[in-house]
Amino acid sequence: MLKLINHPLITHKLSIIRRKETGTRDFRENLSEIAGLMAYEITRDLPLRDVIIDTPISSCTTSELSKGIVLVPILRAGLGMVDGITSLIPTAKVGHIGLYRDHETLEPTEYYAKFPSDLSEAVVMVLDPMLATGGSASAAIKALKKRGATTIKLVCIVGAPEGVARVEKDHPDVDIYLAALDSHLNNKGYIVPGLGDAGDRLFGTR
Numbered sequence: 001m002l003k004l005i006n007h008p009l010i011t012h013k014l015s016i017i018r019r020k021e022t023g024t025r026d027f028r029e030n031l032s033e034i035a036g037l038m039a040y041e042i043t044r045d046l047p048l049r050d051v052i053i054d055t056p057i058s059s060c061t062t063s064e065l066s067k068g069i070v071l072v073p074i075l076r077a078g079l080g081m082v083d084g085i086t087s088l089i090p091t092a093k094v095g096h097i098g099l100y101r102d103h104e105t106l107e108p109t110e111y112y113a114k115f116p117s118d119l120s121e122a123v124v125m126v127l128d129p130m131l132a133t134g135g136s137a138s139a140a141i142k143a144l145k146k147r148g149a150t151t152i153k154l155v156c157i158v159g160a161p162e163g164v165a166r167v168e169k170d171h172p173d174v175d176i177y178l179a180a181l182d183s184h185l186n187n188k189g190y191i192v193p194g195l196g197d198a199g200d201r202l203f204g205t206r
């Protein structure tokens with residue numbers, strides 16, 4: 001299911017990262033902040049369990065998170081979302097998957113994967129700012145399911161309808177979160193209007 005996260009702060013920061021004049025420093029900072037603001041909304045349904053604790057005054061029953069959280073940024077651009085989320089969830093474990101899109105075929109190629117061992121019990125959040133054809137996200141989710149992940153949330157910032165449709169078809173059990181659903185893909189597979197190449201803008205490689 002697709003969930004659009006709407007908040008004035010997210011909209012404002014998204015306008016900053018969309019602008020072509022925005023440099024690496026501001027792009028990185030605002031992308032990270034958007035990820036943190038999105039995580040606040042996305043984690044609303046995390047399961048809790050009751051615990052009995054002692055305050056300095058008395059004991060009481062309260063609640064704490066009952067499942068571990070694993071963040072899986074898709075390299076490279078997903079890395080820019082990690083710090084914004086770990087500032088809210090410092091105990092989250094972080095796995096990595098490296099995928100790049102072939103410029104001609106737009107098909108993803110996996111070049112790196114390293115995940116925590118306890119994926120089956122965790123809430124796994126796959127991070128990538130861009131959901132274009134959906135090929136990278138779908139391949140990352142497939143790799144995680146192969147290693148036992150069962151509760152997976154896909155967290156992207158800007159998406160195209162084509163990418164949403166692809167992930168919904170390949171992985172109907174995965175919730176998709178976006179800050180913006182844009183118009184379409186151009187003939188090079190870039191999101192329109194989008195924000196350009198997220199990895200290059202984040203790391204200053206172009």
Ligand code: PRP
Pocket residue numbers: 074075076077078099100101102106108128129130131132133134135136137163189197198199200
């Ligand atoms: C970009 C982006 C996504 C992917 C989205 O990565 O960060 O991972 O493209 O496109 P898709 O939905 O069509 O698969 P890219 O392959 O450019 O690699 P990079 O992050 O290393 O620049």
Ligand code: URA
Pocket residue numbers: 077130132189190191192194195196197198199
């Ligand atoms: N990857 C990006 O970084 N940007 C797009 O618009 C599409 C894929």
